[in-house]
Amino acid sequence: MIKIIVDAFGGDHSPEVNVKGVVRALCETKDLYVVLSGDQEKLQALLAGETYDKDRLEILHAPDVISCNDKPTEAIRTKKESSMSKAFELLRSDASMNALVTIGSTGALLAGAVLRVGRIKGVKRPAFCPVVPTAKGGFVGICDSGANVDCDPLYLQQFAIMGSLYMQKNFGIAKPRVALLNVGVEEEKGDALRKETYQLLKNTPSINFVGNMESRDLIRGDIDLVVCDGFSGNVLVKSTEGACMELMKMLKKTFMSSLKSKIGALLLKKDVYKLKDYMDYNKYGGAVLLGSAKTIVKGHGSSNDEAVYHCILQAYTLEKTKLCASIGEEIANLATQA
């Protein structure tokens, strides 16, 4: 049985979407056990209308919520009755608990991961690894996307190893193509951090390093994992997301601009919806915090129930494929080689 704690609060549409996501995951996955953390009364009311295996769902009563206005570290320390604090406390204290899924505050998640769960032995810094769909129909991972704004080359080397294992386990890519985010593709490009990291990655036998990558090639689909510091990774993920969203909005406006365009849009509707669907983050899970001692998945704050469902499935897959153990082994190997 895979046991996953799901934080039921903290997202824009919580707890409704969390409850629906959990119910769907329980129905579709028979060896999944869920602990839903949050206000018992509210959760029971929402669960009342749902059909699921009651033996595999448990509520962890937590009357309080951490909001995005709370100071993250302070909130994890002081809001002890919050759904996220209690979720982390259970993940820490109960060895049988495998993973945690939340769509709440990213900062609080990071604080909880560091203060309550800790790192896999040898891991210098846990890092976020979200994925973005590519033009070729696959996904590209970005590690780190914001957990570490200050990085050194050894962190980035570990991000490459962890992210590569993640793309293997979660997407079944045998030898993920790993690239370093840089301002040009030539080996000598970039600042001191990039130059040193390039040499390190070139000499890391466990990864398939293919060189530098410019951000314009992110979604082309020729790379499986992009390695970067958390600052530029954050810029990369959010600008790609922002550009796609704004462009889709402009397109919609274009479709509505004249009678002729409206008729055209009507004929195209199904096909354009396919494109929109394809870019919809609700369909492919959240960002994993790689290097954390237990599997932690962070979904988008505006996740719908489908997104929560996919985040749970993702945590389940990573437990089934033993990502944390593999990361531990590879990081230990790296230490032996050094």
Place this chain on the structure above:
Amino acid sequence: MIKIIVDAFGGDHSPEVNVKGVVRALCETKDLYVVLSGDQEKLQALLAGETYDKDRLEILHAPDVISCNDKPTEAIRTKKESSMSKAFELLRSDASMNALVTIGSTGALLAGAVLRVGRIKGVKRPAFCPVVPTAKGGFVGICDSGANVDCDPLYLQQFAIMGSLYMQKNFGIAKPRVALLNVGVEEEKGDALRKETYQLLKNTPSINFVGNMESRDLIRGDIDLVVCDGFSGNVLVKSTEGACMELMKMLKKTFMSSLKSKIGALLLKKDVYKLKDYMDYNKYGGAVLLGSAKTIVKGHGSSNDEAVYHCILQAYTLEKTKLCASIGEEIANLATQA
């Protein structure tokens, strides 16, 4: 008379597009004088079929070309007969020359600017400032977009001042809204560089600082200038460009996916072209190297003749509005305040 040196080589479609762009600029702007640097014979052959005021065009013979495979600094130093080297040499030695426009190697341009032209007094580092169209129909400048991968807070403060003046002069924005690129909007977000820069910008009276900005909001249109280090600025510009390009390609594929969608696309053609047009960098000039002692405009390597024309017009406008002098004044004021 505004005298602009145009490097006729180095772009993907050079020298044809450069010559056509120059001819159009000369015809439309009566107090413009152009020195076209490049192989005399080739340029004369291309000019033979064109109609323009011959008294306002001069060829600076330069038989060699700097390619993007050349090492930039070395190329500027050793390829003395190249179109870009000779252009920079003339810009340096002839006080009557106002500006330089090129669509050649960015690295060589930077080397030429530093080695031949120098900085405006008090400017610590020249910075590239390209613009990107926004969803509201305007433009947002990004400074620095790649000239300086390593930055300190004082550089960023100067980028803010120079970029703000540029958005005023080139786009007529009275009080450009200046934001700092960061991983979140709250004042305390980011690394040491961002935290220090935030405080500096807050206390720079000559700019209209509106706080931090996340990269996802770049093209929404609420900001006129984004201040960033050259590494993350490069990631920002190229990922936005890359996402828009890939999405337009996917859209095209969608349009062609069925007979129904093809008919729909036909009806939409004119309106979607408007959207495509709107995102076309060929229509709005190049990146200015702010802080350089003379106006230098860098167009996209794949520029067409319209793009070259707009780059020349941009250099012309910046000379008419005396951008370099204004930057010198503001930077001197800043030194007095400190």
